[in-house]
Amino acid sequence: MPKTQWKPGTMVYPVPAVMVTCGNKPENYNIITIAWTGTINSDPPMCYISVRKSRHSHKLIKDTGEFVINLTTKELAKATDWCGVKSGKNVDKFKEMNLTPVKASIVSAPMIKESPINIECKVTEVKELGTHDMFLAEVVAVHADNKYIDPKTDSFNLSKAMPIAYSHGHYYELGTRIGKFGWSVMKNKTKRKNKKH
Amino acid sequence: MPKTQWKPGTMVYPVPAVMVTCGNKPENYNIITIAWTGTINSDPPMCYISVRKSRHSHKLIKDTGEFVINLTTKELAKATDWCGVKSGKNVDKFKEMNLTPVKASIVSAPMIKESPINIECKVTEVKELGTHDMFLAEVVAVHADNKYIDPKTDSFNLSKAMPIAYSHGHYYELGTRIGKFGWSVMKNKTKRKNKKH
Numbered sequence: 001m002p003k004t005q006w007k008p009g010t011m012v013y014p015v016p017a018v019m020v021t022c023g024n025k026p027e028n029y030n031i032i033t034i035a036w037t038g039t040i041n042s043d044p045p046m047c048y049i050s051v052r053k054s055r056h057s058h059k060l061i062k063d064t065g066e067f068v069i070n071l072t073t074k075e076l077a078k079a080t081d082w083c084g085v086k087s088g089k090n091v092d093k094f095k096e097m098n099l100t101p102v103k104a105s106i107v108s109a110p111m112i113k114e115s116p117i118n119i120e121c122k123v124t125e126v127k128e129l130g131t132h133d134m135f136l137a138e139v140v141a142v143h144a145d146n147k148y149i150d151p152k153t154d155s156f157n158l159s160k161a162m163p164i165a166y167s168h169g170h171y172y173e174l175g176t177r178i179g180k181f182g183w184s185v186m187k188n189k190t191k192r193k194n195k196k197h
Numbered sequence: 198m199p200k201t202q203w204k205p206g207t208m209v210y211p212v213p214a215v216m217v218t219c220g221n222k223p224e225n226y227n228i229i230t231i232a233w234t235g236t237i238n239s240d241p242p243m244c245y246i247s248v249r250k251s252r253h254s255h256k257l258i259k260d261t262g263e264f265v266i267n268l269t270t271k272e273l274a275k276a277t278d279w280c281g282v283k284s285g286k287n288v289d290k291f292k293e294m295n296l297t298p299v300k301a302s303i304v305s306a307p308m309i310k311e312s313p314i315n316i317e318c319k320v321t322e323v324k325e326l327g328t329h330d331m332f333l334a335e336v337v338a339v340h341a342d343n344k345y346i347d348p349k350t351d352s353f354n355l356s357k358a359m360p361i362a363y364s365h366g367h368y369y370e371l372g373t374r375i376g377k378f379g380w381s382v383m384k385n386k387t388k389r390k391n392k393k394h
Contacts, residue, residue: 175372
């Protein structure tokens with residue numbers, strides 16, 4: 001097989017690049033960008049973030065047991081990258097990036113107003129895995145920007161917000177839509193139907 | 198704030214849409230498409246997949262403690278969707294989708310030849326979370342398709358393989374590249390340099 005074997009590495013891509021907010025009062029509000037995140041359970045809805053122990057946000061999340069996942073967009077791309085490189089020990093990331101902290105409904109961590117989706121999370125378990133601690137969490141509330149909700153159908157169109165993904169060291173916009181979940185089967189059904197006629 | 202609060206849900210997007218291969222002999226080789234996946238630790242490299250208990254692959258992975266994550270591409274999009282909808286109880290997914298199982302180097306599960314990256318994984322823990330069981334795993338080997346390796350620089354260009362992402366019910370190609378990790382700071386450095394001159 002024309003393949004090259006590498007030593008073990010982190011190669012699951014593309015992944016999200018989310019801004020995670022934490023802290024429990026305006027004085028310690030912080031933002032950290034996280035690519036090691038995802039959904040781990042559908043019902044109850046659960047997700048995770050993995051955070052290096054050395055990060056300023058690590059202690060805030062461990063102490064409060066709460067955080068918010070804020071989805072990112074093309075417009076937020078610079079802030080997304082910046083908040084992943086800088087430390088909240090030295091700067092007020094909200095201020096520096098012109099982002100607006102707003103009170104969440106359940107958790108004490110703030111939400112980023114400019115993000116199209118805010119996911120309030122309560123930590124259920126912390127797993128020490130090596131370089132990173134994995135925070136498993138239950139989703140306790142979700143907030144969606146009305147800008148992307150069709151007032152007629154009430155459906156939310158995330159793609160209109162131009163979400164970004166992180167893949168092998170680079171941020172990307174999403175491109176052409178290929179299909180809906182299940183399209184490969186729907187296509188087959190149409191084919192079969194056509195054959196009958 | 199012009200936002201609508203929803204009940205808790207799974208809204209972390211975009212996420213990967215990978216084909217996970219499992220089984221330990223050609224007769225029981227299977228493929229399941231998974232979007233609830235990601236990296237959970239950098240060193241040692243670890244990842245996870247969350248699988249519904251009812252899925253045919255769930256028992257195979259639980260019994261063998263091994264699986265392979267195969268990254269997907271625009272060319273593999275139809276197979277990716279199809280392997281997420283169909284059950285391996287009734288069909289040979291490799292055969293039906295014209296995919297080629299090849300022996301992995303360490304685990305007993307096969308790899309998909311047509312995938313640009315194959316990640317061999319050994320389960321370290323199974324967490325029952327509700328609808329899904331989360332398989333935490335250590336990456337034990339990675340295989341990269343030589344087609345995407347520049348023979349001069351030896352660097353691997355995943356974007357050339359046209360990876361796909363899954364976002365809120367739809368599959369997407371990756372679009373325009375926005376920047377490299379750290380670009381927001383590099384940009385600032387350039388600006389500062391320009392100011393000096």
